[in-house]
Amino acid sequence: MAQCIVSGTIVDLIGQALARSVVAFRIDQAPNDVVFVDGQAVAHDELVEYTDEYGRFAVSLPQGQRMILRIDDLGLHRQVRVPAQAAATLEELLNADV
Helix, strand or coil: CCEEEEEEECECCCCCECCCCEEEEEECCCCCCCEEECCEEECCCCEEEECCCCCEEEEEEECCCEEEEEEHHHCEEEEEECCCCCEEEHHHHHHCCC
């Protein structure tokens, strides 16, 4: 399964890094649906990452997959599509077509 490393930095209003900020992804699917990626059934679980002391994060996600992104410190809960490329920034992910 081809992966895309999505990375970004979370800061507050004055530009200070938000350490330990939650960045969570889950496959966008109905409760009784099973999503297969490269022939493998994918669990409904959230993949949760935390920003480091500088507010940075990086997470590996399946390319082309529609997902729900949640970043509580930004008040963000949005559907996104992981690009079919090796790496992407948070800004690119949020600006891409779903």
